[in-house]
Amino acid sequence: MTQPPNSRDRILERIRTATQPALPTPAAVEESYAAIPRAYIRRGQLTPQSRIALLIERLREYEAEVVESTPDALPAAIATLLALSGKQRFVTPPGLPAQWLTPGFTWQIDNGLTHAEIENAEGVLTAAFCAIADSGTIVLHHGPTEGRRVLTLLPDWHLCILRASHVVETLPEYFSRCPQPPSLVTWISGPSATADIEMTRIKGVHGPRFLNIILVHDESVHGEAEATLPEE
Amino acid sequence: MNLHPQLDPTLAPPFPQAALPMLRNPQLRKNVAHATDVIQAKRAKLVAEKTDWQQLRSGASALRAHALENLGFYLEQFETRCTAAGGHVHWASDAAEARQIILDLLRQENATEVIKIKTMTSAEIQLNPFLESAGINVFETDLAELIIQLGEDEPSHIVVPALHVNRSQVREIFARRMGLANLSDDPQILTTAARTHLRHKFLSIPTAISGANFLIAETGSVAVVESEGNGRMCLTLPRTMITLAGIEKVLPRFQDLEVMLQVLARSATGERMNPYTSLWTGVASGVTPGDGPQHFHVVLLDNQRSSILARPTERQTLKCIRCAACINTCPVYRQTGGHAYGSVYPGPIGAILTPQLMQMHHAQSLPYASSLCGACYEVCPVKINIPEVLIDLRAKVTDQEREQPARFFDLMYIGMKMANFIFARPARFHAAQRLARIGLRLFTRRDGWIHSLPSLGAKWTQTRDLCGLPTQTFREWYAGQSKTEAK
Numbered sequence: 001m002t003q004p005p006n007s008r009d010r011i012l013e014r015i016r017t018a019t020q021p022a023l024p025t026p027a028a029v030e031e032s033y034a035a036i037p038r039a040y041i042r043r044g045q046l047t048p049q050s051r052i053a054l055l056i057e058r059l060r061e062y063e064a065e066v067v068e069s070t071p072d073a074l075p076a077a078i079a080t081l082l083a084l085s086g087k088q089r090f091v092t093p094p095g096l097p098a099q100w101l102t103p104g105f106t107w108q109i110d111n112g113l114t115h116a117e118i119e120n121a122e123g124v125l126t127a128a129f130c131a132i133a134d135s136g137t138i139v140l141h142h143g144p145t146e147g148r149r150v151l152t153l154l155p156d157w158h159l160c161i162l163r164a165s166h167v168v169e170t171l172p173e174y175f176s177r178c179p180q181p182p183s184l185v186t187w188i189s190g191p192s193a194t195a196d197i198e199m200t201r202i203k204g205v206h207g208p209r210f211l212n213i214i215l216v217h218d219e220s221v222h223g224e225a226e227a228t229l230p231e232e
Numbered sequence: 233m234n235l236h237p238q239l240d241p242t243l244a245p246p247f248p249q250a251a252l253p254m255l256r257n258p259q260l261r262k263n264v265a266h267a268t269d270v271i272q273a274k275r276a277k278l279v280a281e282k283t284d285w286q287q288l289r290s291g292a293s294a295l296r297a298h299a300l301e302n303l304g305f306y307l308e309q310f311e312t313r314c315t316a317a318g319g320h321v322h323w324a325s326d327a328a329e330a331r332q333i334i335l336d337l338l339r340q341e342n343a344t345e346v347i348k349i350k351t352m353t354s355a356e357i358q359l360n361p362f363l364e365s366a367g368i369n370v371f372e373t374d375l376a377e378l379i380i381q382l383g384e385d386e387p388s389h390i391v392v393p394a395l396h397v398n399r400s401q402v403r404e405i406f407a408r409r410m411g412l413a414n415l416s417d418d419p420q421i422l423t424t425a426a427r428t429h430l431r432h433k434f435l436s437i438p439t440a441i442s443g444a445n446f447l448i449a450e451t452g453s454v455a456v457v458e459s460e461g462n463g464r465m466c467l468t469l470p471r472t473m474i475t476l477a478g479i480e481k482v483l484p485r486f487q488d489l490e491v492m493l494q495v496l497a498r499s500a501t502g503e504r505m506n507p508y509t510s511l512w513t514g515v516a517s518g519v520t521p522g523d524g525p526q527h528f529h530v531v532l533l534d535n536q537r538s539s540i541l542a543r544p545t546e547r548q549t550l551k552c553i554r555c556a557a558c559i560n561t562c563p564v565y566r567q568t569g570g571h572a573y574g575s576v577y578p579g580p581i582g583a584i585l586t587p588q589l590m591q592m593h594h595a596q597s598l599p600y601a602s603s604l605c606g607a608c609y610e611v612c613p614v615k616i617n618i619p620e621v622l623i624d625l626r627a628k629v630t631d632q633e634r635e636q637p638a639r640f641f642d643l644m645y646i647g648m649k650m651a652n653f654i655f656a657r658p659a660r661f662h663a664a665q666r667l668a669r670i671g672l673r674l675f676t677r678r679d680g681w682i683h684s685l686p687s688l689g690a691k692w693t694q695t696r697d698l699c700g701l702p703t704q705t706f707r708e709w710y711a712g713q714s715k716t717e718a719k
Contacts, residue, residue, distance in 0.1 A: 007323045007324060007325045007329060008323040010325060011323050011325060011479065011532070011534045011538060012304050012307070012308070014534070014538035014539070014541075014542075015303050015304040015307070015479070015538050015541060016304050017542065018303075018538055018539075018541040018542035018547075019300070019301055019302070019303060019304065019541065022304070023304075023305075024302055024305055026305075029302050029305050032298055032301065032302065033298060033484055033485075036291065036294045036295050036298055037287075037290050037291055037294055038291050038491075039284070039287040039290065039291070040284040040287040040288045040291050040491065040494075041283070041284045041287075058504065062507075112522060115435060115469060116435075119435060134504070135493075135494075135504045135505035136504060136505065137505050142523060148522065148523040149464065149467075149468045149510075149523050149524060150468045150469065150523070150524075153461065153464050153465065153468055171490045171493060171494055172490040174490075175486070175487045175489065175490040176487070178486070178487075181448070181450065181451045181453070181485075181486035181487075182486075182511075183317070183451070183453065183512070183513035183514075184511065184512055184513065184523065184524075185509075185510070185511040186464065186508065186509070186510050186511075187493070187505065187508070187509040187510075188507065188508060189503070189504070189505035189506065189507050189508075190507050191507065192459070192460055192461035192507055192508070193459050193460070193507050194375050194423060194459055194460045195392070195459070195501065196374070196375040196376040196379070196392060196394060197375070197379075197394075197398075197399050197402055197419040197422055197423070198263075198266065198267065198398055198399055198419065199266070199267050199270035199271060199392070199395075200399075200419045202419050202420050202423045204423070204427075205375060205423055205426065205427055205459075205460035205461055205462065206373075206427060206430065206431075206434070206460050206461035206462045206464070206465050207460070207461025207464055207465075207507070207508060208461075
């Protein structure tokens, strides 16, 4: 430790003098926390179809490309998008189904790729933990199908496979369905962007400049009332 | 364009004096007006579409107030959980201590270069000049901060620090500093130039510094909100990460982000959600090994925050989540821009935060840099009653002035003392009215208006005319009426 040993105690002492009671019990803190008003909207009201439509609209507003597909047609949809991108060298996390890695392209699976190898790739294919329709957000918890953070950062072109059953409507719905707080999260709302020069929105600075989504309609035939999120 | 503003509150001139050159700079005023107009319009549109906006504000405000009421509890919890996840937590009482801790950490790493995510807290403690003087090259990676750094300028806004600079000025700075003579002023081209300029630095510099938008007590996690991806680069690629955070940044739980993320982006940039928000926990690498830095340090900065916490009215200052909505809406900021405030925190939030960080020893003119119109309070996503705090701080400044012997030579002080004497008795007030009527007759023109007054009165008549006093006061008229009726 580099700091003089008493700074921590001094700061905490000053805080305790400022706030009363100085040492609240965990139960008292808990009670005060429970009293925080949360009258904002928690549960979405949309039908599953309009929830998906809203997500697609939001993503397109962020200039992300979205196509829809079905579980059976997914490998073909992936192949089509990859071919359209004009790119050849792709990286992927280790947990993706083998049939997603369609033939005709160079695939490097991330079992400890170096930063240079990832930087050298032209694109990346991953799944997502879930998506939030209201804010147009793709959520990565960086599990085996979503990859290390660096994997979806360095390549300029990101293709993300999103299952319709993993789409929730509101931000509070996402949080209430995280069984445990995740230790790593990236919330992605559109490709990298800036408005630092005259507030003109420019797409693409340091993160991937191109975000592509394939939305896979895996809902049951009668439509589920609630999105189900993968367990961690 | 080299304004060379002084953003050290201990050295900056008083606000009215610092504002004058800004008011006389039409280019600067045009740039500031344009940028604040654009953000405000976007914000208004996205806030209007949220039918539960006021409920979100109430939730966010109560959450921040609760975190501050139990700050000691939550900071200790954060420390325990962050440490358990392999992070190192350091405590800094003031700016000097924070700077030294960070320098020592960099020396341990044998660092000669460091990449940085935008952090206003680091500007508050004047970290960059300190590290540079210790021989460490600092590279800002946020586009706006890069413009400021390369232009040898200072930030004028806490979310869009280069908002006072337009595209042709950015072109000039980049062309000169990056050696790109034929650069165009198209923002897309300028942005690409920044990407190219920084790419190699991200991939090669092993040490990074960030701020924090939120510290999560429950998990020991840190959250950073950004747009460009420079944040993700700095959080992911280097070997060592140092996060500087004010002690007030703590939130109780992970789930609390469900409120804060909804109000922050809308208020700050007028977006439903900013492009990237990252959350990480110590050096925990999730499911995949080797994800992110191997060494992680958090420096918790007090720097007078605990004394703000101790004052009941002012405590709400610490609820701030640095969205800058109050800055964008402030009629004073929109005229002067940020540099006039002489602080890295400009606008209404700066006007209340800066003097308190200075223990009221400096920046005493800032609480007066407001018309008290209340627009800042209305847009604040965590409901900080800025006008209330401004008035309270003005009272503190007045109390200080009362202690100074020089007050006996101050016309305002003498005037106020006289007013106090006159208003104390009806007879004195009546006499003063008659005297004023006679005295002001000297200055009243034939059209019934006073166009210029001497001394302190000139402050009024410089920009407006004053109606001459009528021949009779209401009280005189009323007294006359009752006499007539009595007959």
